[in-house]
Amino acid sequence: MNLNIQIPDNTALIFEYMQKGQFICSNSTDIDLRDMYNMIDENYESLYQYFSQINYTLERGNEYFYFSRTESKTTLEQKILRAYYWIDVLDFFKTYDETFGAGFRFQPEQILVEANINVLLQNKLDGIRKHFSDKDIRKDVLDNMIRLLAKESFIELENEKTNTYKVLTSWHYLEKLVDSINIFEDIEDEKPE
Missing domain, CATH: 1.10.10 (Arc Repressor Mutant, subunit A)
Structure with missing residues (x-):
């Protein structure tokens, strides 16, 4: 030492x-x-x-x-549940705009307008509602997501007057989380070509 x-x-x-x-x-x-x-x-x-x-x-x-830090098993289980939430959040924002990532700027109001006309985005936002048990309105769910993303330092309020947020480089952490998931397909049913 x-x-x-x-x-x-x-x-x-x-x-x-x-x-x-x-x-x-x-x-x-x-x-x-x-x-x-x-x-x-x-x-x-x-x-x-x-x-x-x-x-x-x-x-x-x-x-x-x-x-x-090294975590106990209980904390590890909580982390897995938290990872489900972050995967849903990442999926939602990538559905809103596939270029959503570090450096991206957005206004929550624009996302709500898009969610009102895009059924897939509506469904994803409604799916995130399960993480906020007392929220019934899409705007409340989005507001809670934005608040949590800012609290966890994935985004920052860049302009208070226009309510514009900037996505920080820590967003790569969420992308890396999803990229690290390996899904192995069952190859027994595949026919050789």
Whole structure:
């Protein structure tokens, strides 16, 4: 164990932010978060070692950082249920616009207008309703999704006047989650060509 690790002065701020389960993204609209991203990027190895001493693993994604920890079985089951939710959310937004991803900008009102004319989008939004037991109105379901995405630092409110949100690079985490699911097809019923 090397106790002579050089760590940045603002390491406490990084820890306080990320220990809540939030991401630090390179394309954040918040300059302080972009500065933290650059600080982590420049000092990744020393910060990785430093945080590992307190049982946090500093993870590097595609233009984002986050903490992971070894979880108990109960927490793992909760994570699986949470993954179902994120898969539904990703599917919903990709149905809205297949280019939806890091850097994408949107207004929730535009999504609701599209959901009113697109039956597939309506069905997906209605399907997400199961994750919010007390919500009956599509607007409430979408508002809750947006609020949770912002809280989990997957999106940020970029312009309050126009209610425009920006998708952060941490969105890659959700895409990676879905991409990591392997589905093996049953090949017994296939006929050779």
